[in-house]
Amino acid sequence: MELTKRPRRLRDGDTIRRMCRETRLSPDSLVYPIFVDENLSGKRPIDSLPGQYHYGLDTVTEAVKECIDAGVRSCILFGIPSYKDAVGSSAWDPEGVIQKAIRIIKKAYPDFYVITDVCMCEYTDHGHCGALCGEKVDNDATLELVSKVALSHAEAGANMVAPSDMMDGRVAAIRKTLDECGYQNIPIMAYSAKYASAFYGPFRSAAGSAPSFGDRRGYQMDPHNRREAIKECALDVEEGADIIMVKPALSYLDIIRECSDRFDLPMAAYSVSGEYAMIKAAAKEGLVDEYRIMCESALSVFRAGADILITYYAKELAKAIQKGDIG
Ligand code: PBG
Numbered sequence: 071m072e073l074t075k076r077p078r079r080l081r082d083g084d085t086i087r088r089m090c091r092e093t094r095l096s097p098d099s100l101v102y103p104i105f106v107d108e109n110l111s112g113k114r115p116i117d118s119l120p121g122q123y124h125y126g127l128d129t130v131t132e133a134v135k136e137c138i139d140a141g142v143r144s145c146i147l148f149g150i151p152s153y154k155d156a157v158g159s160s161a162w163d164p165e166g167v168i169q170k171a172i173r174i175i176k177k178a179y180p181d182f183y184v185i186t187d188v189c190m191c192e193y194t195d196h197g198h199c200g201a202l203c204g205e206k207v208d209n210d211a212t213l214e215l216v217s218k219v220a221l222s223h224a225e226a227g228a229n230m231v232a233p234s235d236m237m238d239g240r241v242a243a244i245r246k247t248l249d250e251c252g253y254q255n256i257p258i259m260a261y262s263a264k265y266a267s268a269f270y271g272p273f274r275s276a277a278g279s280a281p282s283f284g285d286r287r288g289y290q291m292d293p294h295n296r297r298e299a300i301k302e303c304a305l306d307v308e309e310g311a312d313i314i315m316v317k318p319a320l321s322y323l324d325i326i327r328e329c330s331d332r333f334d335l336p337m338a339a340y341s342v343s344g345e346y347a348m349i350k351a352a353a354k355e356g357l358v359d360e361y362r363i364m365c366e367s368a369l370s371v372f373r374a375g376a377d378i379l380i381t382y383y384a385k386e387l388a389k390a391i392q393k394g395d396i397g
Pocket of ligand 1: 234269286343
């Protein structure tokens with residue numbers, strides 16, 4: 071057969087396949103979520119996220135050491151506080167769980183890059199992401215609160231803050247507060263296109279942050295929308311975000327592609343708890359090959375245009391990349 075073009079030539083053997091890979095991965099791009107529970111000593115498995123743990127303040131450095139050993143150089147912290155109230159005041163307490171965790175981690179591993187999730191839902195007794203006015207979250211009142219939270223994280227030594235509350239104007243408010251207080255060099259990674267997703271289910275039981283009434287559709291994005299994601303990213307860029315994020319990842323690869331094409335900032339994607347838990351559950355049933363599904367899923371997020379991936383598989387992925395199984 072006379073065929074001038076034979077794409078299979080470049081698939082004929084491992085060396086040439088690797089040479090021609092279009093997407094390259096690095097452990098440098100991975101961020102590992104760590105849950106710190108102020109009420110805990112030791113560590114406790116998280117039922118909704120097999121293989122993940124709640125760490126006490128006495129064991130949180132263990133989680134960091136595992137990251138470093140695997141080649142992961144950054145984490146994002148989530149806290150379970152010892153007390154909750156209507157406005158979530160434990161979120162900005164200088165002696166709060168995240169503030170203490172940052173200091174402990176930074177003392178033990180000064181070079182480990184600590185990002186903090188800035189939100190109220192783990193700290194409010196009603197589980198919503200801000201202060202309430204009746205049954206609704208009061209946007210402008212919440213801006214003041216999330217700014218205080220971000221500042222307290224910076225003061226404790228965080229390297230970067232990541233607001234996930236989806237209030238309008240939060241990036242500008244946080245940037246202003248950080249700048250006024252001398253933290254011009256702390257970057258903001260904005261959860262820009264954060265959808266009101268069922269994929270957060272396992273996280274909410276892990277973080278104790280499910281809303282006690284209603285849902286988050288009044289502030290998180292409607293999954294039907296694509297143009298709105300562009301609007302949200304554009305606003306965050308204007309307001310001074312350093313990194314924009316799309317969340318969840320796998321069901322929103324189109325959004326990752328579109329926003330990474332349009333905006334010149336680094337693009338992060340958060341492969342959320344439900345994505346992880348589904349792979350774990352299917353693998354446990356013997357339905358899929360966990361390792362290969364993990365690799366292929368992560369790869370798809372980078373192929374879609376992400377530069378940074380937040381994932382519960384960060385350590386395993388870093389090892390897979392180092393082995394050359396992906397990347
Ligand atoms: C806090 C927050 C959530 C997640 C990250 N930050 C939960 C939510 O918005 O309900 C979800 C992460 C995951 O599911 O892995 N607002």
